[in-house]
Amino acid sequence: MLLSILEQGLIYGILALGLLITYRILDFPDLTVDSSFPLGAAVSAVLTVRGMAPVWTLFFAVLAGCLAGLITGLIHVKCHVRDLLSGIITMTGLYSINLNIAGKANVPLFGGDTLFKNPFTRAFPAFLAPYATLLIILVITLIAKLLLDWFLSTKAGFLLRAAGDNPSVVTTLAQDQGRVKILGLMIANALVALSGAVMCQQQRYFDISMGTGAMVIGLASVIIGTNIFRSLRFMRSTTMALIGSVLYKASVAIALQLGLDASFMKLITAVLFLIILVISQFRPKKVRLHV
Amino acid sequence: MFEVRHIDKTYSPGTVQETCLFRDFSLAIEPHSFVAVVGSNGSGKTSLLNILCGSIDVDQGTILMNGEDITRMKDYKRYRKIGRVYQNPALGTCPTMTILENLSMADNKGKRFNLTGGVNKKRIEAYKEMLLPLGLGLEDKLSVPVGMLSGGQRQTLALLMATMTPLDFLILDEHTAALDPKTAELVMALTDRIVREKQLTTLMVTHNLRHAVEYGDRVLMMHQGNIVLDKGGEEKKNLKVEDLLGLFNTISIECGN
Ligand SMILES: Nc1ncnc2c1ncn2[C@@H]1O[C@H](COP(=O)(O)OP(=O)(O)O)[C@@H](O)[C@H]1O
Ligand SMILES: [Mg+2]
Numbered sequence: 001m002l003l004s005i006l007e008q009g010l011i012y013g014i015l016a017l018g019l020l021i022t023y024r025i026l027d028f029p030d031l032t033v034d035s036s037f038p039l040g041a042a043v044s045a046v047l048t049v050r051g052m053a054p055v056w057t058l059f060f061a062v063l064a065g066c067l068a069g070l071i072t073g074l075i076h077v078k079c080h081v082r083d084l085l086s087g088i089i090t091m092t093g094l095y096s097i098n099l100n101i102a103g104k105a106n107v108p109l110f111g112g113d114t115l116f117k118n119p120f121t122r123a124f125p126a127f128l129a130p131y132a133t134l135l136i137i138l139v140i141t142l143i144a145k146l147l148l149d150w151f152l153s154t155k156a157g158f159l160l161r162a163a164g165d166n167p168s169v170v171t172t173l174a175q176d177q178g179r180v181k182i183l184g185l186m187i188a189n190a191l192v193a194l195s196g197a198v199m200c201q202q203q204r205y206f207d208i209s210m211g212t213g214a215m216v217i218g219l220a221s222v223i224i225g226t227n228i229f230r231s232l233r234f235m236r237s238t239t240m241a242l243i244g245s246v247l248y249k250a251s252v253a254i255a256l257q258l259g260l261d262a263s264f265m266k267l268i269t270a271v272l273f274l275i276i277l278v279i280s281q282f283r284p285k286k287v288r289l290h291v
Numbered sequence: 292m293f294e295v296r297h298i299d300k301t302y303s304p305g306t307v308q309e310t311c312l313f314r315d316f317s318l319a320i321e322p323h324s325f326v327a328v329v330g331s332n333g334s335g336k337t338s339l340l341n342i343l344c345g346s347i348d349v350d351q352g353t354i355l356m357n358g359e360d361i362t363r364m365k366d367y368k369r370y371r372k373i374g375r376v377y378q379n380p381a382l383g384t385c386p387t388m389t390i391l392e393n394l395s396m397a398d399n400k401g402k403r404f405n406l407t408g409g410v411n412k413k414r415i416e417a418y419k420e421m422l423l424p425l426g427l428g429l430e431d432k433l434s435v436p437v438g439m440l441s442g443g444q445r446q447t448l449a450l451l452m453a454t455m456t457p458l459d460f461l462i463l464d465e466h467t468a469a470l471d472p473k474t475a476e477l478v479m480a481l482t483d484r485i486v487r488e489k490q491l492t493t494l495m496v497t498h499n500l501r502h503a504v505e506y507g508d509r510v511l512m513m514h515q516g517n518i519v520l521d522k523g524g525e526e527k528k529n530l531k532v533e534d535l536l537g538l539f540n541t542i543s544i545e546c547g548n
Binding site for chain 2: 151154155158165168177
């Protein structure tokens with residue numbers, strides 16, 4: 001069970017990295033997530049079924065996620081639609097897109113190779129074999145985290161942080177804050193789609209509803225991580241988000257272990273999120289900035 | 292040269308809150324002049340600055356920057372030549388980013404924000420030298436998030452950030468109003484030094500009539516979207532705080548407050 005918590009926690013950790021950008025950095029409540037997660041899964045599943053090497057499907061999933069973020073960004077910036085609504089519009093529309101990409105509501109990956117069952121993993125020595133999945137997930141998650149860490153330390157990354165912190169600074173720096181926001185949404189949804197793709201590879205199926213609650217899961221992870229380690233100045237918020245995600249998965253597992261039926265999964269997700277919100281006294285930045 | 296010609300501006304047109312602020316309003320600001328603007332609340336000072344910077348649109352008229360028509364130019368493009376400091380110290384800096392990160396960003400204005408490192412380590416010494424003479428101890432706090440600084444420290448930093456790179460214009464909106472008297476004097480003196488050194492064309496809104504008379508080359512008083520006093524050159528030299536205060540009170544009485 002520990003293994004499965006770590007596996008799932010780290011996969012959702014990539015999702016949490018995406019939400020770290022939208023919620024923590026950009027202060028943008030992005031609901032696109034609930035369908036960019038299955039979008040990544042759909043792309044990865046379909047391409048895998050068609051015979052593409054599973055690793056390569058991840059790149060296309062990332063690309064699709066970028067596009068989803070781009071659409072939300074354009075709706076918000078160019079059509080001047082409120083942030084929350086922009087995400088809802090993309091989320092709703094993407095549902096049909098996902099369905100059409102996948103061709104049906106369910107795509108199983110049984111039989112063929114996946115990211116975690118292929119000639120490469122079969123070559124693992126016997127003592128490592130049970131951990132093969134976890135190791136691969138760990139590598140992918142770490143690559144995503146390190147890339148994000150690096151990006152946030154560049155000039156473009158600084159601008160992204162500034163856009164969430166104080167958009168007027170971006171404007172007075174003679175930079176288009178709309179473009180910065182769009183870029184942030186693209187990166188965030190790329191990570192979310194990657195998370196969905198890896199999840200689909202690990203569970204060996206795509207399901208149209210697998211994104212429901214993704215936003216809540218990711219956000220809960222970010223809030224847990226950043227609150228527990230708030231006092232540790234040296235710890236990166238990306239690390240906090242990843243640990244938060246594993247802790248969140250662990251608490252869901254405990255809830256199920258306590259005898260709750262799996263059909264209550266989404267209810268558990270929601271109630272747990274509420275508990276976390278209340279305990280952490282989380283308030284969106286927008287409220288804090290304008291007092 | 293910064294100029295507005297025959298501009299009209301009505302807020303919330305077609306609603307019950309419709310307010311016509313500017314009607315056929317014109318103003319030209321000479322290159323390298325320091326213009327101080329005073330006037331009662333709601334007289335349109337901030338609106339004028341917002342119009343110049345492109346934060347709000349005009350209904351009619353043209354805006355010219357160095358002779359170029361910028362009426363339809365997006366705000367962020369105008370800031371290539373403009374530095375701006377707001378009344379609220381929180382508006383000029385990024386609170387969760389450190390002093391070093393804030394300065395590094397400001398230092399990069401006019402260049403590309405690409406994928407190279409956000410902080411240029413070679414510039415750290417230069418930043419420290421810039422901060423040292425302020426006597427605020429900021430040079431030892433480079434890795435402290437700006438949100439932890441006092442209002443005065445933040446506003447000083449905002450002023451430095453706004454003027455770090457080559458500029459033509461500096462727009463100041465009551466930038467000392469939120470500070471205690473001592474810090475206000477310090478920030479005002481620093482402003483004056485920067486403006487003279489960089490020969491910036493400056494438009495400064497202030498409620499401090501003494502600052503307006505002391506530092507401005509030209510003093511404007513606004514009232515209900517009009518310029519009711521405009522003293523430059525010799526006339527300005529003879530202008531006293533008492534004169535301004537007198538006119539200010541007369542106008543206020545006319546309005547019944
Ligand atoms: N965004 C706005 N919407 C409606 N009315 C506004 C807006 N901004 C300013 N006003 C009105 O315009 C007038 C001038 O405001 P402002 O330019 O802020 O004056 P000042 O900076 O001189 O105090 C005021 O009557 C104010 O109510
Ligand atoms: Mg004002």
